Amino acid sequence: MNPTSTASDSGAPLGEVAVLPGNCTLRTADDLKAHLLPLAAAEGVVRVDASRVEQVDSAGFQLLVALGRALAHHGGALSIHSPSAAFRSAARVLGLEFLLEPVRAE
Amino acid sequence: MARIMAVDDSATMRQMVGLTLQAAGHEVLTASDGDMALEVLRDSEPVDLVITDVNMPRMDGITLVRELRRLPQYRGVPLLVLTTEASSEKKHAGREAGATGWLVKPFNPEKLLSTIEKVLS
Amino acid sequence: MNVDLTQFQETFFQECGEALDLMEATLLQLDIGAPDSEMVNTLFRGAHSIKGGAGMFGFAQMTSFTHGLETLLDGLRAGQLSVSGDLVELLLKSVDALREMISAVKGGALVDAALVDPLSAAIAAAAAAPKAEIPTAKPPIATRVPDDVPASPGRDAQGHSTTQWNIAFTPGPALLTRGNDPLRLLQELGGLGPVEVRADCEAVPAFAELDPEICCIRWNVVVHTEAPRDSIELIFDWAQGDCELVIDGPHRIAATSAPPRPEDSQHPAAAGAPPIPSENAAPVIRTEPAPKPSPAQVAGAADHDGARATARDGRPAAADAGSIRVSIEKIDELMNAVGEIVITQSMLTQQISGVQGIAAERLRDGLTLLERNVRELQESVMRVRMLPISVVFSRFPRLVRDLSQRLGKQIELKVSGEHTELDKIVLERIGDPLVHLVRNSIDHGIEAPEIREMSGKPAQGTLTLNAFHKGGSIRISVGDDGKGLDRDRILNKARERGLLAEGVALSDPEIYDLIFAPGLSTAERATDVSGRGVGMDVVRRNIVELGGTVDIDSQAGQGTQINITLPLTLAIVDGQLIGVGGDTYIVPLVTIVESLQIRPGAVSQLAGRGEVFEFRGDFVPLIRLRDLFGSKRDESRPDQGLVMVVEAEGRKVALFVDELLGQQQVVIKSLDTNYRRIEGISGATILGEGAVALILDVPGLIRLAADVNSRRAA
Numbered sequence: 001m002n003p004t005s006t007a008s009d010s011g012a013p014l015g016e017v018a019v020l021p022g023n024c025t026l027r028t029a030d031d032l033k034a035h036l037l038p039l040a041a042a043e044g045v046v047r048v049d050a051s052r053v054e055q056v057d058s059a060g061f062q063l064l065v066a067l068g069r070a071l072a073h074h075g076g077a078l079s080i081h082s083p084s085a086a087f088r089s090a091a092r093v094l095g096l097e098f099l100l101e102p103v104r105a106e
Numbered sequence: 107m108a109r110i111m112a113v114d115d116s117a118t119m120r121q122m123v124g125l126t127l128q129a130a131g132h133e134v135l136t137a138s139d140g141d142m143a144l145e146v147l148r149d150s151e152p153v154d155l156v157i158t159d160v161n162m163p164r165m166d167g168i169t170l171v172r173e174l175r176r177l178p179q180y181r182g183v184p185l186l187v188l189t190t191e192a193s194s195e196k197k198h199a200g201r202e203a204g205a206t207g208w209l210v211k212p213f214n215p216e217k218l219l220s221t222i223e224k225v226l227s
Numbered sequence: 228m229n230v231d232l233t234q235f236q237e238t239f240f241q242e243c244g245e246a247l248d249l250m251e252a253t254l255l256q257l258d259i260g261a262p263d264s265e266m267v268n269t270l271f272r273g274a275h276s277i278k279g280g281a282g283m284f285g286f287a288q289m290t291s292f293t294h295g296l297e298t299l300l301d302g303l304r305a306g307q308l309s310v311s312g313d314l315v316e317l318l319l320k321s322v323d324a325l326r327e328m329i330s331a332v333k334g335g336a337l338v339d340a341a342l343v344d345p346l347s348a349a350i351a352a353a354a355a356a357p358k359a360e361i362p363t364a365k366p367p368i369a370t371r372v373p374d375d376v377p378a379s380p381g382r383d384a385q386g387h388s389t390t391q392w393n394i395a396f397t398p399g400p401a402l403l404t405r406g407n408d409p410l411r412l413l414q415e416l417g418g419l420g421p422v423e424v425r426a427d428c429e430a431v432p433a434f435a436e437l438d439p440e441i442c443c444i445r446w447n448v449v450v451h452t453e454a455p456r457d458s459i460e461l462i463f464d465w466a467q468g469d470c471e472l473v474i475d476g477p478h479r480i481a482a483t484s485a486p487p488r489p490e491d492s493q494h495p496a497a498a499g500a501p502p503i504p505s506e507n508a509a510p511v512i513r514t515e516p517a518p519k520p521s522p523a524q525v526a527g528a529a530d531h532d533g534a535r536a537t538a539r540d541g542r543p544a545a546a547d548a549g550s551i552r553v554s555i556e557k558i559d560e561l562m563n564a565v566g567e568i569v570i571t572q573s574m575l576t577q578q579i580s581g582v583q584g585i586a587a588e589r590l591r592d593g594l595t596l597l598e599r600n601v602r603e604l605q606e607s608v609m610r611v612r613m614l615p616i617s618v619v620f621s622r623f624p625r626l627v628r629d630l631s632q633r634l635g636k637q638i639e640l641k642v643s644g645e646h647t648e649l650d651k652i653v654l655e656r657i658g659d660p661l662v663h664l665v666r667n668s669i670d671h672g673i674e675a676p677e678i679r680e681m682s683g684k685p686a687q688g689t690l691t692l693n694a695f696h697k698g699g700s701i702r703i704s705v706g707d708d709g710k711g712l713d714r715d716r717i718l719n720k721a722r723e724r725g726l727l728a729e730g731v732a733l734s735d736p737e738i739y740d741l742i743f744a745p746g747l748s749t750a751e752r753a754t755d756v757s758g759r760g761v762g763m764d765v766v767r768r769n770i771v772e773l774g775g776t777v778d779i780d781s782q783a784g785q786g787t788q789i790n791i792t793l794p795l796t797l798a799i800v801d802g803q804l805i806g807v808g809g810d811t812y813i814v815p816l817v818t819i820v821e822s823l824q825i826r827p828g829a830v831s832q833l834a835g836r837g838e839v840f841e842f843r844g845d846f847v848p849l850i851r852l853r854d855l856f857g858s859k860r861d862e863s864r865p866d867q868g869l870v871m872v873v874e875a876e877g878r879k880v881a882l883f884v885d886e887l888l889g890q891q892q893v894v895i896k897s898l899d900t901n902y903r904r905i906e907g908i909s910g911a912t913i914l915g916e917g918a919v920a921l922i923l924d925v926p927g928l929i930r931l932a933a934d935v936n937s938r939r940a941a
Contacts, residue, residue, distance in 0.1 A: 026182030026403050026404070026439065026440065027152070027182060029439030029440065030439060032439070033439050036434070037434070037435070040434040040435065057182075057410050058398075058403065058408050058409045058410050058444065059182070059403055059408075059439050059442065061444075062431060062437070062443065063434075063437065065426075065428045065444065066431050066432070066433070066434040067434055069428070069431065069434070070433060070434040090410055093410055093414050093417065093424065094409065094410055094424065094426055094444075094446075095413075095423075095424030095425050095426040095446060095448075096426050115272065115276065116242060116276040116279060116280065117238055117241075117242050117646055118235055118239040118242050118276075118279075118280045118283075119279060119280070121235055121238050122235050122283065125235070135695075135696065135697055136695060136696065137695060138695070139643075142643075142693065142695065146695075146697060146702075161271075161275055162272075163268075163272065175404070181403075181440065182403055182404055182405075182406050183406055185406060190275065190279060201468065204401075204404065205405065206406030206465060207406075207407070207464070207465030211282060211283070212279060212282030224411070225406075225411065
């Protein structure tokens with residue numbers, strides 16, 4: 001119903017912080033992948049802000065899992081910040097709560 | 107609250123499905139055949155769920171499901187088929203077309219709601 | 228929630244009556260020996276829909292009878308049976324029997340089995356005739372227990388399970404696209420009892436290679452539940468064939484062995500709680516005792532009030548005991564009063580918004596309740612004004628028959644959605660435009676039979692009238708399968724009349740839109756049916772005055788469809804509040820496609836089209852509301868800010884706004900009566916704090932943009 005698009009790709013210095021849009025589902029998965037793609041090659045810890053996520057499904061989580069694995073591949077890590085309640089409960093249902101664990105400083 | 111499209115050539119069913127879902131707080135669009143549903147759905151913001159009868163004039167429910175799945179905005183969107191028989195034939199046809207699942211008629215409003223809430227959760 | 232089925236019974240009886248009439252008429256026309264397959268389909272659908280409804284209401288006699296009938300008709304449909312005079316006779320008798328059953332059921336009775344059983348037997352015998360084999364005996368549907376929600380979780384008193392299932396779930400490639408999200412399936416598993424979910428992400432490919440539509444995560448789940456295997460299988464029923472599933476169990480484990488920590492377990496969905504409680508989940512109305520229908524819902528309930536008059540036992544209530552006649556003025560007064568209450572209520576809400584403390588909190592709760600009550604009141608009043616569109620549609624069969632005879636054309640009229648309800652005022656004022664459109668279709672759209680045959684079409688043309696609800700509006704379409712609009716002729720005419728500058732390129736919808744321009748009639752010769760004086764411009768004006776829009780879809784040789792969108796009511800609108808130059812304006816929610824932040828470079832200057840905004844690969848004219856309404860031009864960079872893409876009559880325009888404020892339902896005050904008509908503004912409303920806000924007329928703005936641009940081009 002809400003026509004206001006909450007997705008915004010403004011203001012984020014690439015490679016360090018990304019903001020997840022409100023909708024992280026299959027419907028928008030291609031866009032989300034494109035949005036996250038530049039981060040996959042980043043080094044170090046990539047911070048992703050999940051506070052605006054209103055809807056998320058397996059497809060959305062799978063992209064984050066893949067992103068985390070890509071970062072780990074060259075010694076970095078994915079750090080998910082201030083997850084929304086919707087995000088957190090979906091992570092729990094999917095058995096992916098490990099994504100929310102704090103990243104240890106190197 | 108979700109936006110739901112209910113497609114059925116029977117006014118009774120449309121009304122029953124419509125009122126039940128509306129009473130549960132959903133926004134309901136209705137169409138009396140697949141053709142009309144497709145026309146409405148093709149150009150508007152995607153709905154959250156489509157629930158369609160199978161046997162309808164002009165365009166049947168299976169074809170509707172197949173056509174909707176061709177639209178990028180309808181991949182992954184739950185599409186439910188209403189079948190009168192618990193016949194595996196219709197279920198199979200529905201699945202082949204890309205339906206998410208089915209609901210066997212006759213059903214009561216509670217059954218409809220519980221199924222829909224389940225799919226939308 | 229408990230839904231009372233009896234409220235739908237009246238509709239069902241009506242529908243049965245119509246279906247039976249249609250079946251009878253079809254049977255009388257059926258060509259013995261060479262039945263038309265569409266006619267047989269019609270018969271089948273009639274029986275099928277009666278069966279469906281009867282099953283829903285638990286009318287067992289009707290259900291089993293129509294089941295037999297349906298089997299027989301299905302045999303006909305499949306070509307396994309041939310149509311004989313005897314068969315038609317049998318089917319006619321069945322139609323009569325069903326009529327009797329319906330009137331019996333209305334009185335809460337059954338038709339004597341001695342009358343029905345022989346007929347049922349004859350139907351069964353006829354159905355079995357060709358292959359001399361008895362059709363697989365199916366139990367009558369009413370006695371079949373519908374497959375139900377998974378069995379309730381069988382947990383012991385402590386909430387601990389003593390039985391454990393190990394489930395290995397591997398999604399297949401089509402699982403996600405068909406809409407069976409593992410998230411939902413796992414959630415449902417959690418409804419059976421405490422679960423431990425382990426995700427195995429080994430198979431997830433490298434990020435760049437990942438196909439987001441294919442789920443490569445696998446799951447191993449331990450469920451502690453007393454529920455049988457069936458309940459688990461049922462959860463994965465829809466996903467069957469789209470996943471690999473291994474259900475291992477049940478394993479009895481000692482009750483003392485530690486069940487999963489409660490915080491690990493999911494909230495049991497089956498217990499009636501929303502599966503995932505979360506602060507920002509949409510407020511689900513599931514638990515609310517009083518359903519509150521919105522205007523759209525109110526109107527979606529065709530014949531709903533009539534149905535209500537049916538007593539609980541299915542016996543029709545005394546016909547006139549429950550109704551009185553009220554003048555429309557009295558209802559309007561009520562509507563006005565309700566409108567004032569809405570304004571007062573939002574004013575109160577506004578005034579208390581900054582106040583802290585317990586008393587303020589209580590007051591806010593009270594106001595929330597009041598808001599709901601007022602909304603219910605408003606909807607009840609609006610419902611009183613609603614009438615089905617059949618009131619207007621009913622005049623068309625005669626009109627179509629008369630006109631087509633006069634013009635020597637063969638035309639079949641197909642009407643659907645005639646139970647769709649809309650505001651009485653809207654209904655009264657849409658009649659004439661519709662008549663004009665129908666006349667146009669008959670006169671200019673549908674070709675003479677011989678011409679149709681030459682172009683390979685059936686001699687008989689089809690005219691369709693259709694109405695349905697879409698969101699908070701009603702859509703009415705008038706369609707024909709005639710020759711379609713001639714785009715070149717429209718273009719030539721428009722240039723001839725100076726409506727269009729030379730060299731301006733238009734899209735097809737824009738060209739078709741020209742037929743609504745004053746002074747453009749494309750018919751080669753005016754007939755006495757249409758195309759004289761009152762033209763499409765008048766049609767559009769009528770519709771626009773009702774706050775509606777109209778657009779055209781046409782294909783050469785295939786036909787034309789005219790779509791009218793009208794508000795359900797003239798009294799209120801769901802609006803998005805926007806800020807422009809310090810003032811608040813309201814955009815009707817139905818017109819909004821999307822609101823978004825402009826990215827640098829998204830706005831460009833197109834020769835002949837002014838400023839445009841790139842939206843979903845299209846260039847949409849951009850209107851700067853500040854310029855339009857004479858506010859100060861924004862100092863900020865021109866390509867940064869908020870853009871709201873709105874659509875009407877199939878055309879989009881992008882509005883440059885300063886900020887998005889809240890959304891609310893507003894009561895429309897006409898500016899015509901209170902002030903004067905302003906281009907681009909359809910009315911005004913009073914906001915909570917007492918301020919006046921103008922309501923944007925989106926179709927008007929779109930035309931304004933077109934005018935500006937064509938002037939630029941000229």
